[in-house]
Amino acid sequence: MSDIIQIKGSVQFEITLDPSTWIFDDRKVDLSTCFQDQNNLDEIQFETELYRPPTAKSEQKFQKEKILTGSFAIPLAPFLKNSEPKSSATFVSFQTNDEKITIPIHDAEKILLAFSKDGKPLKDDGPVHVYYKDGSNQHSPIKRVDGIIIS
Template sequence: METIIPIKGKVKYKITLDSGVWIFDDRKVDLNTYFNDEKESEDHLEEYTKSVSKHWDREIMEGAVYPPTLKTEVKFEKEKVLTGTFGIPFKPFLDNAEPEQDAKKIVIEYGENNQAVIPLEQAAEIILGFSKDGKPLREDGPLHVYYKDGPNKEQPIKNVTGFTVE
């Protein structure tokens, strides 16, 4: 199984994706909770103000609470990495490849000779699954493709071998 996946076609830069290093990437998302969580509020200032206000109110009522030690946080993150199911947004990689102005769609190549064609705008919203229960996707990987909001979360596109921008 090839673990290097190309993005090619009508792009300024042909790039390759290596899912083996994404476990260390801060952009990764937990696929067990990603499709269930409410999406981020667009008004980040309002969200920040509410969180600061809530924290301030708690400190006035209860006094200051100190965070757990760094040692327990590191242990928790290590455990999460070893047992988690993760994906990563495709948009940053697509943006780095810089699709040409006349590009309209992306072809996801998977399996032996299968293809899925989606509009370029929709392609920027897909999530690339790269690990399940702390292990790389060896049998039906190296990548799984999930559409935005998870309509195919039970049956993602598996055995992805490449992306072609057309």
């Protein structure tokens, strides 16, 4: 199984995604808390903090420990936007080892791609899991997703 995922199909730009790099991405969300407060998830901010508080050193240590033990996901929307789906595109399919799950393209902007569980990459049933932002499949995500096809 490859750890690389491609967004391809009816797009202007095919994009290759490497989930192993997302741990450093400020857009990541903590899966252990993101479905608890739906309002908070709706307002995910993608801006980086400009001011570092005087507790930056202890905060850095906490963040490092959190990365080593946490479970994280990243929104699919920025990657979809960068691939520039063609105007005729109406669906997004998540390709797994044995099936293809298809949803309307406007719903794909509400998808989270999980890439880490308990501080480890999703090696056995990854490279990513697909979660709906509303948490409706939080106990049974789409697993073994190895491709995203726009049609």
